[in-house]
Amino acid sequence: MSPSSFDLARRNGLRATLLAAASLALPVAWAQPGSYPQKPIELVVPWQAGGGADVVGRAFGAAVAKHLSQPLIVVNRPGASGVLGLGEVVNAKADGYKIVLSSTELTFLNHLGLAKFSYKDLRPIARLNADPAAVVVRADSPYATLEQFIEASRKTESNIRVGNAGHGSTWHMAAAALAEKTGAVFNHIPYPGGAPAVLALLGGHIDAVTVSTAEVSSYVAAGKLKALAVMADARVADGFERVPTLKERNIDLSIGIWRGLSAPRNTPDDVMVVLKTAAAKAVKEPVWLDALQKLHFSTDTYADDVALEAVMSRESAFFKTLAGKLKLSN
Template sequence: MTPFRIPACARRTFALAALSLAAASASAADYPNRAVELVVAATAGGGTDVMARSFADTARKYFAQPFIVINKPGASSAIGFADAANAKPDGYKVGVVSVNLVILPALGLMKLTSDDFTPVAQLNYDPSAITVRADAPWKTVEEFIADARKRPGAMQVGNGGVGDIWHVAAAAFEDRTGTQLNHVPFQGAAPAIQSLLGGHVEAITVSPGEVMAHVQNGKLRTLAVMADQRLPAPFASVPTLKERNIDLSIGVWRGLAVPKGTPGAVVDSLRDAARKTAADPAFKDALVKANLGEAYLDGDAFKASIERDRESLKKVLSKLVIQK
């Protein structure tokens, strides 16, 4: 019987695969040996950026290398998400992901999905809120709704971009209140807030934490929050929509994720750092000062939460008219 021989080309392929696997294992064992990029798919100054920078500052205690925040805004987070998802899966580029990761694909605004990532940890959750200038004519959310009904399509409401969670929140508000708004997209919450301050839009639907400084200095006023319960000071006196018999609670979660295929040892290292950082009083205090909600979930729980949102938001979005 003639002995079976593996062709030379196949032997070379096997050898190269073995070398590649060995190199990957060695690289994972050596991780991290240089700074790690933290890709924020939003402009500087917004809630996602503030959370990411607070995480990077505190994580220095628990990670061998620094996290460097890189802002890549645009297309309602799709540009930053794609940059992180398409990176080499070696743990040196970590995406700061948000609920937009499940919204954009459902709206057909982004091809990649949460399946293109391995979740590391959820770090935060914040509701949407209706905020206007302090000199606006509406003192209550009821007055705001009444005026919007009188002027269908005329009320200019800023959001973080087409298909962004704040855009979806405003569309859900329309659906629940029988109003028609004029949605004005921006590349993140920060420029939307600046436009409101400048009087270029009449309201915004970003999170309370993102407008807190301007509420405290008397330039802006929050009329209602889209949460199950009232928030702590300085929003303790602000009613929820549910208190006003409007059944709407919607907001954003934010967390960390790496490209699919990242070695398990690398993911475990990042999860360990995320867990310790999230529990650190310095990080908790930073979230409180920015009025950002603490909501930690580890990798498996975070993944399960993303899957639940993907299904539940798909049902919500199917009922809404999102102006693209």
């Protein structure tokens, strides 16, 4: 079985396991009359089924089952770099029965002119996980170091093609930020998601990708891809221990992707307490930890609503400046 087929089968198998776990799990306490929740809660995932966000959403649904008196039902609403799904929840009734799997994109879609809403139009519940971006090339690439890769991109005749998860995605912004910091010149090639971009790199259709370490870890371990750098404050485990950070290369840049939960801005405090308490308990469940570990996602990056709000504020300011410098807004 090819690596891509293996990964697909692994994701599909994990997804089926999580669906079964969610359907079999029984809540430990039933809602009292008039208390929240009285009916199933819809978790909107603004990305396609089978992808990283979908797996995170379904893993959380399985893990939180015994901490809520009603099931959490995952509904995929992909499209427009997350705008469709996020926008649906921004405009939803603020009663706690429709929440969204939010991500880094929430902090900059408005700065790109892709959305009329901002992170301030949703109320954070918690950050579930976070993973840094990596600059990755094929194992047979002529670039052995990040410096060689950057230097090659500056040559007039160069056409360094860097794949991303679509215009306006976190991975597009990661490559754009790297170019802005270093004077590199990249030909940004959009794909429907990070996984298709990685497959394009494996097929030799592009020269590099900037995606999460989780999305390339199995290929790096198999010797098919090599990571030139990680966009993190410190080195990353799980096969990336020898890969330098950008800061070690004197490039002051850290970019990654986080996934969390958000509710409509005016959701009542008592409802938020239920959701935040359930989320904090769910991320300690074995079904949650096992799901993330199988896909090489980080398992120790949970943050509460206050911490997540602070992260979004910082990122929004950073990406606003970046979008302005690169004239990325539509």
